[in-house]
Amino acid sequence: MEITVIGGGNGAYAAAVDLTENGHHVRLWRRDKDSFQEVIQTQAINVKDHKGSRTVLLKLASTDLKEVVAGAELIVIPLPAVSQQSLAKKLVDVLEDGQVIFLPPGTFGSYLMAKVLVEEGCKAKVVFAETGTLPYLARKYDEQTVSISGRATRLPTGVFPREQSEHAFNVLRKAFPTVEPIQDALDGALMNAxxxxxxxxxxxxxxxxxxxxxxxxxxxxxxxxxxxxxxxxxxxxxxxxxxxxxxxxxxxxxxxxxxxxxxxxxxxxxxxxxxxxxxxxxxxxxxxxxxxxxxxxxxxxxxxxxxxxxxxxxxxxxxxxxxxxxxxxxxxxxxGRTMENLQLASKTKDELKEMLERGLPHYEVR
Known part of the structure; x- marks a missing residue:
C-alpha cells in the first residue's frame, strides 16, 4: 500500500521503517529540512530493535509535501497535537478524495483538523481516525537512527466521521492489524493515555x-x-x-x-x-x-x-x-484545547453525536 508518514519525531521515524519492513511503499515528509538532510541524502533510516541494527530504505524522503502525499491511501501523522492546526493548513491543497488520515494519538485532532480543512476551503473528501497511543515505544538516537523497544498490540481507534468507518478500517488494517474499532473519534480521543x-x-x-x-x-x-x-x-x-x-x-x-x-x-x-x-x-x-x-x-x-x-x-x-x-x-x-476553543461548548450531547456521525458539512463551520 502507498503510505505517507508526516513528521520527524520518534513515532514518525518508527512508523516509516516499520511500515516499510512490512512491505508497504512509504514516503516520509519532514518540515525541518536541515535536520532531515541525512535521511534525504541516503533515502534511509537506521533502526535498532530486538532483531538488531539495520538500515531501511524508504520509497521517498522529501520536504515536498505534495509529492509525498500524492496517491497515498493512508496518511499517518504521529505528531504532537500542537502541530495539527498548522499542518492541516498545509494539507488543504494536496489532499485527495478517499485518503485516510491516522492520528496516533489524536487528542481529538480529527475534529480540529477537519474543521480547519473546511474553513480553509479544502475540497478533498478525506476520513480521519485516531487512537489512544503511538503504535510504537520508540526513541530517536540521532537524526537518522531510531530505536524501537515495543509495538502496540491493541489500538482502540475511532473514525471521523463515523459513517465512514468501514472504509477507514479497510485501509487501516492493511498497515496496522492491531486496530480495534470503537464508536467514533471522540471515543478514540478519550483513550489517549x-x-x-x-x-x-x-x-x-x-x-x-x-x-x-x-x-x-x-x-x-x-x-x-x-x-x-x-x-x-x-x-x-x-x-x-x-x-x-x-x-x-x-x-x-x-x-x-x-x-x-x-x-x-x-x-x-x-x-x-x-x-x-x-x-x-x-x-x-x-x-x-x-x-x-x-x-x-x-x-x-x-x-x-x-x-x-x-x-x-x-x-x-x-x-x-x-x-x-x-x-x-x-x-x-x-x-488550551477545550470545548470552548473548539467551538463545541454550545452543542448538546445529541448534536455532538450527530456531528461525530456525519462530519462537518461545508456550510456548518464559520
Missing part, C-alpha cells in the same frame, strides 16, 4: 526534573503516591467516557503496569518494557516539553472542559491543570 500518564509524572517530579541532570520519570519517578494520582485521574476519564455513552473496554491505565490480566495497548508488562534500558532518559524542560504542551495544554485541558460541559466533577484533572498553569505562567483552561 498521555494526558493521564504524563501530567502527574512531570508535576509531581518537578523538583527532581529541574535539579538532576538525568531523571527518568517513568522509572525513578513512578512511585506509589504518583500511581495513586494516576488511578484517580483515570477514574475521572472513565466517568466522562461513560457519561458520553462509551462502553468498556476503557483501557484503564492500571493495565499498563500489570504483568497479567487484561491486555493493555502495549500488552502485559508494558511498563517494564518502557523502563528497560535508557532510551527514556531525555531533557525535559517543563515549560516547553510535549508532556506539558500536548498532554496538559491539549489533553488535560480538553478533559477538564468536557467534565464541566457534562457537569461532572473532575477535581484531580482540574487541580493538575491549575498547577501546570502556575508552573508555566499560562492559564491552560483559557488557552
Amino acid at each position: 498521555g494526558p493521564i500518564i504524563h501530567p502527574p509524572l512531570i508535576l509531581m517530579n518537578a523538583g527532581p526534573i529541574e535539579h538532576f541532570d538525568k531523571w527518568d520519570i517513568h522509572n525513578e519517578g513512578t512511585q506509589t503516591s504518583i500511581r495513586n494520582v494516576h488511578k484517580a485521574l483515570d477514574e475521572e476519564r472513565i466517568q466522562i467516557r461513560e457519561a458520553l455513552g462509551y462502553d468498556a473496554p476503557h483501557f484503564p491505565l492500571d493495565d499498563h503496569y500489570n504483568l497479567e490480566g487484561e491486555e493493555w495497548m502495549y500488552g502485559n508488562g508494558a511498563h517494564d518494557k518502557l523502563v528497560d534500558g535508557e532510551d527514556w532518559y531525555e531533557p525535559l524542560h517543563l515549560k516547553t516539553h510535549r508532556y506539558m504542551r500536548e498532554d496538559v495544554a491539549c489533553g488535560l485541558a480538553f478533559l477538564v472542559s468536557l467534565g464541566e460541559w457534562l457537569e461532572i466533577p473532575v477535581p484531580i484533572a482540574k487541580g493538575l491543570l491549575s498547577i501546570a498553569s502556575a508552573v508555566v505562567g499560562e492559564d491552560f483552561r483559557e488557552t
